[in-house]
Amino acid sequence: MTLAQETNVNVVLRKQGEIVLEERPVPTIEPDQVLLNIKVTGICGSDVHYWLHGGIGDFKLKEPMVLGHESAGIVVAVGDKVNHLKVGDRVAVEPGVACRKCEECKTGRYNLCLEMRFAATPPIDGTLCNYYAHAADFCYKIPDNISLEEAACIEPLSVAIHAANRSKIRSGDRVFIFGAGPVGLLCAAMAKASGAGHVSMADISPQRLEFAKSYYTDSQIVLQRPDAGESNIEYSRRTSKAILETEEKADVVIDATGAETCVQMSLMLTKNGGCVVLVGMGSAVQNIPVQEISAREVDIRGIFRYCNTYPRAVKMISTGSIDVKPLITHSYPLKNAVDAFEHVKSGRDGAVKVVILG
Amino acid sequence: MANDNLSAVIYGPKDLRMENREIAIPKAGDTDSFATEVQINVRATGICGSDIHYYHAGRIGNRVLDPKNPMVLGHESSGIVSALGEGVKNLRVGDRVAIEPGTYCKKCDRCVEGRYNLCYEMHFSGSLMNGPNHGSLCRYANFPEHLCHSIPETMTYQDGALIEPLAVAVHSVNKTPIKQGSHALVFGAGPIGLLVAATAYAKGAEHVTIFDINEHRLQFATEYLPKIKTVQLPLPESDTPDLLAWSQQTIEKLVTSGVIDRENIDVCFECTGVESCIQMAMFAARRGGVIMLIGLGKGRALLPTEVMSVREVDVRGNFRYAHAYPEAIELVSQGKVPLRGLVTHQYKLEDTLEAFDKVMKGGAGVVKVQIGDF
Numbered sequence: 001m002t003l004a005q006e007t008n009v010n011v012v013l014r015k016q017g018e019i020v021l022e023e024r025p026v027p028t029i030e031p032d033q034v035l036l037n038i039k040v041t042g043i044c045g046s047d048v049h050y051w052l053h054g055g056i057g058d059f060k061l062k063e064p065m066v067l068g069h070e071s072a073g074i075v076v077a078v079g080d081k082v083n084h085l086k087v088g089d090r091v092a093v094e095p096g097v098a099c100r101k102c103e104e105c106k107t108g109r110y111n112l113c114l115e116m117r118f119a120a121t122p123p124i125d126g127t128l129c130n131y132y133a134h135a136a137d138f139c140y141k142i143p144d145n146i147s148l149e150e151a152a153c154i155e156p157l158s159v160a161i162h163a164a165n166r167s168k169i170r171s172g173d174r175v176f177i178f179g180a181g182p183v184g185l186l187c188a189a190m191a192k193a194s195g196a197g198h199v200s201m202a203d204i205s206p207q208r209l210e211f212a213k214s215y216y217t218d219s220q221i222v223l224q225r226p227d228a229g230e231s232n233i234e235y236s237r238r239t240s241k242a243i244l245e246t247e248e249k250a251d252v253v254i255d256a257t258g259a260e261t262c263v264q265m266s267l268m269l270t271k272n273g274g275c276v277v278l279v280g281m282g283s284a285v286q287n288i289p290v291q292e293i294s295a296r297e298v299d300i301r302g303i304f305r306y307c308n309t310y311p312r313a314v315k316m317i318s319t320g321s322i323d324v325k326p327l328i329t330h331s332y333p334l335k336n337a338v339d340a341f342e343h344v345k346s347g348r349d350g351a352v353k354v355v356i357l358g
Numbered sequence: 359m360a361n362d363n364l365s366a367v368i369y370g371p372k373d374l375r376m377e378n379r380e381i382a383i384p385k386a387g388d389t390d391s392f393a394t395e396v397q398i399n400v401r402a403t404g405i406c407g408s409d410i411h412y413y414h415a416g417r418i419g420n421r422v423l424d425p426k427n428p429m430v431l432g433h434e435s436s437g438i439v440s441a442l443g444e445g446v447k448n449l450r451v452g453d454r455v456a457i458e459p460g461t462y463c464k465k466c467d468r469c470v471e472g473r474y475n476l477c478y479e480m481h482f483s484g485s486l487m488n489g490p491n492h493g494s495l496c497r498y499a500n501f502p503e504h505l506c507h508s509i510p511e512t513m514t515y516q517d518g519a520l521i522e523p524l525a526v527a528v529h530s531v532n533k534t535p536i537k538q539g540s541h542a543l544v545f546g547a548g549p550i551g552l553l554v555a556a557t558a559y560a561k562g563a564e565h566v567t568i569f570d571i572n573e574h575r576l577q578f579a580t581e582y583l584p585k586i587k588t589v590q591l592p593l594p595e596s597d598t599p600d601l602l603a604w605s606q607q608t609i610e611k612l613v614t615s616g617v618i619d620r621e622n623i624d625v626c627f628e629c630t631g632v633e634s635c636i637q638m639a640m641f642a643a644r645r646g647g648v649i650m651l652i653g654l655g656k657g658r659a660l661l662p663t664e665v666m667s668v669r670e671v672d673v674r675g676n677f678r679y680a681h682a683y684p685e686a687i688e689l690v691s692q693g694k695v696p697l698r699g700l701v702t703h704q705y706k707l708e709d710t711l712e713a714f715d716k717v718m719k720g721g722a723g724v725v726k727v728q729i730g731d732f
Contacts, residue, residue: 272473272478278667282663285602285660286660287659287661289658290655290659293674294651294653294654295654297676297677298675299672299674300672301670301673302665302669302672303670
């Protein structure tokens with residue numbers, strides 16, 4: 001096998017706060033794997049979180065780890081048992097490989113598999129490198145009319161697809177979304193693709209909402225910060241009452257912030273019998289107005305990553321049901337990966353999705 | 359048959375008066391045949407936690423009793439049809455019925471999609487919302503014909519008056535994935551918890567474990583449902599600094615000691631409304647499991663939202679029932695849900711105040727108290 005380049009540069013989080021570029025050997029592949037030349041990787045909030053905080057919840061960085069999990073690339077070698085891919089195929093990479101045998105996997109909820117190996121969740125190395133070995137059945141060939149940049153966005157798009165699946169958005173539904181970051185925006189796109197009649201979006205940043213105006217949302221609400229000394233629940237009651245002066249209650253409310261106030265407001269803004277989907281991951285413990293759940297039958301569903309989304313995402317982008325291109329605002333070459341991370345951290349220049357090109 | 363309409367009327371906290379009210383003529387049907395009423399001679403009425411709440415506190419949430427506008431209590435009733443409004447098609451005088459006590463508008467989006475329990479204009483017996491709505495703790499009450507469900511001769515009036523809380527159980531269980539072989543936990547061994555457990559078994563659940571702080575209630579649960587496993591929970595100290603941590607530790611101890619087989623717990627039914635129980639329910643469910651919140655309590659709880667995300671544990675709510683009476687009656691008449699033994703105390707209508715005091719005092723041996731002319 002001759003590779004386009006023999007070096008395998010990896011973007012490694014050596015420890016909290018320290019990202020370095022390292023050369024590592026090109027991996028060998030198992031019979032059921034393919035070797036990918038990674039071409040595009042998007043940066044996710046979780047990558048930045050590991051960099052800045054050294055861990056997320058119970059997942060703690062104990063040794064150096066390669067970052068990145070939102071990738072697309074080109075097949076450069078296939079294992080003996082691989083039939084559906086060949087050298088030269090362009091693929092989107094689903095970064096979490098499940099065991100396929102446990103009860104969760106067998107019932108189709110493989111995102112909950114206990115043996116899940118997810119790229120860039122310690123201790124599994126991520127995809128920000130030149131060459132990456134991956135289970136072939138978690139690589140999805142893309143048609144010519146999808147670029148590798150778009151294919152890299154299938155990972156965050158999958159979060160939005162899973163959220164829509166769990167909430168069962170139906171034609172004509174009113175959907176309200178808290179959070180105008182990339183995930184919230186992709187949820188808006190997915191809501192529209194699912195037939196939502198009206199999508200409202202709220203955020204504390206007027207700049208983010210300015211972008212949202214031209215991206216699958218019908219109304220935008222700027223949220224003020226809580227008053228000094230105001231408790232979260234007081235803020236939430238006051239603010240949701242104000243929102244309901246110009247907005248109707250929604251069938252589905254998606255929280256893409258994780259902020260306690262937004263979770264509280266999500267419940268208050270849902271119609272009787274509707275559903276709240278928690279996409280954002282915030283504090284592990286939050287003060288929840290449960291009477292909205294018990295007395296109005298508003299369900300809450302959280303999501304953990306996604307399952308069974310990649311094939312659909314490929315079709316949606318290919319047929320034009322969803323356009324993810326506007327979200328890709330900045331790109332950096334692999335050797336400037338640290339600059340890319342700094343850019344995401346600062347959020348400057350209207351950054352939505354920043355990608356790294358290999 | 360009595361020709362007075364002795365009724366239990368609540369004016370304010372601890373101010374429940376037995377009064378003789380009008381025996382109203384059941385309303386005739388019009389083009390809106392929804393309104394065709396029958397008059398029921400009420401023969402049994404169960405007392406519910408919400409009745410007690412009005413009696414004890416004079417309010418529920420921010421709905422407060424107004425002594426100038428008192429309300430007849432009662433919503434768990436059965437009786438016999440005593441008169442027909444003009445245009446009644448499906449019932450006759452002498453039919454024995456279980457009463458579904460909530461009149462809905464039939465026009466709003468919730469009604470139209472079959473979730474009439476969530477109707478914005480719901481008038482529910484014995485509730486102040488859109489009210490006061492006079493209930494059925496009386497001798498004669500009128501209800502729309504379609505809300506009066508015939509019960510077979512094999513069901514007593516006591517059984518008929520248990521259909522209302524059973525409908526809550528049926529509606530709740532149907533909204534969860536309970537099926538053949540399921541494992542469920544039930545928090546709270548009061549009438550609702552017991553009926554939820556019985557319904558879960560009727561729907562194929564293989565393992566049900568019920569939790570309570572009260573050993574007498576758990577003893578009763580074993581007599582009522584011999585297959586059920588019981589666990590007595592400790593009560594947290596009133597000055598427990600971190601209730602959530604207490605709840606989590608309590609469940610972890612039960613998991614480590616093998617009392618709870620967590621990764622097999624499909625559904626946790628929360629029937630108390632107590633914050634620590636809601637928390638415990640969340641910590642006790644499997645990945646991909648479901649928590650069903652039935653109990654109504656303080657209204658706000660500190661919850662482990664991380665469990666909702668990382669373990670995809672869904673939290674669903676239940677509010678009363680919609681179209682559950684036919685199934686509830688069927689489950690009872692087929693013997694799939696037992697009711698024997700649940701009614702532990704019976705009082706005549708004249709002795710309503712004694713009945714309320716009995717429920718308020720509670721104590722060993724009090725499960726469901728009913729009032730009526732059985």
